[in-house]
Amino acid sequence: MVLVMSEEVRAALEARQPVVALESTIIAHGLPRPRNLQVALELETAVRQEGAVPATIAVLDGRPHVGLDKEQLERVANEDGIRKLGHRDLPLALSSGASGATTVSATALLAALAGVRVFATGGLGGVHREWTVTQDESADLGLLARTRITVVCAGVKSILDVPATLQRLETLGVAVAGYGTDRFPGFYLSDSGHPVDWTLRTPEQVAGVMRAQDALGEPESALIVANPVPEEEQLEPELHARVLADALHACQEEGVTGQAVTPFLLDHLVRHTDGASLSANLAAVRGNVRLAARIAAAWARG
Structure with missing residues (x-):
């Protein structure tokens, strides 16, 4: 290629x-x-x-x-x-x-x-709700388990099973650290309700972990830097919980399954929060992009 x-x-x-x-x-x-x-x-x-x-x-x-x-x-x-x-x-x-x-x-x-070496995105894919029935898991996780790259994200999409996703990342050996926080962010939310074991506070610290990965050699797995959306720009948590519950119910009622579930739920959130979920999404992406650039600069300085 x-x-x-x-x-x-x-x-x-x-x-x-x-x-x-x-x-x-x-x-x-x-x-x-x-x-x-x-x-x-x-x-x-x-x-x-x-x-x-x-x-x-x-x-x-x-x-x-x-x-x-x-x-x-x-x-x-x-x-x-x-x-x-x-x-x-x-x-x-x-x-x-x-x-x-x-x-x-x-x-x-x-x-x-x-x-x-550095990649900025919004939120990762992960383990879907009712995984024990559907066995539905994003391909993101397996790929990151065998790809040496640092991913700056706002956690995983809150429509997913967050604790199951964190457990799956641990099983796959993918390193996860909160940036300036000991809580795992929830994409639209600053805090998903779940902790992380490691906290990094500067781009230089992130670059140091990247160098340590290289020094250790195998396995060629990723580093996930979970950067929360600022609290003042997050989707209001009570609104998020209510609309997400409605979205999950509508998904079940309409028989939406497989790859159609995620776009259905995300669209429902946008429409029923009057666009506030999209604003929170973009705020997260903007913050991730800027942080990723600072990390890339620290990495380049050696």
Whole structure:
């Protein structure tokens, strides 16, 4: 597989300058037009303001791109038929010449192959509720168990089974640390209600853990830096609990199953919180992108 790296990303990696990987699913599938392109450009600008180079990742015409120019970003944002690609879909997309936006797992894989060590996203996928019945678990977890990358996120989506996800990450050997907190964040919420065992407080501390990972060698697993959305920007917890309960009931009543569950629940939250859940989501992503850039800079300094 030949990765297509933008000249800016290639030059930054060769010069050991900080680079931050960004997923493209939020552009193609997470936001309405034209806001999606505005947010994509805003996130890239935030990375640059912190002194790092953004590397938004997508597959275009069967070629994996690490770093997109403005025309390519516009294509991902506006073109109909852009697929949603997990890492399992990459061989199919590449061989068929398809175009697609990359999810967490596909972005992490392509970033690692390109030599980009830090990746910023919103919330991870995880173990779904009623796992004992459905056996439904995000591919993010298995991929992160075998990919050396640092993922800055706001925890896992609160529609998931958070304690089961934390247990699964422990079983898979994926390191998890709260950033400035001993509580695991809940995506829309600053605190999911569950603790984390380790707390890191500066980008330099995160970079130190990354170096320790390399010194230890195998296994090639990820480091998850769980960065909570600020309390003043989180979704009001009582509203979140009430709307999520309604969403889960509606999901059951309408017989929604499988891959359709997550988009159904997220859409329900957006509509029944008057967009407040989307605002909290974007606040989390913005904070994660800036922190990731600072971590990448600390990592680059060696």
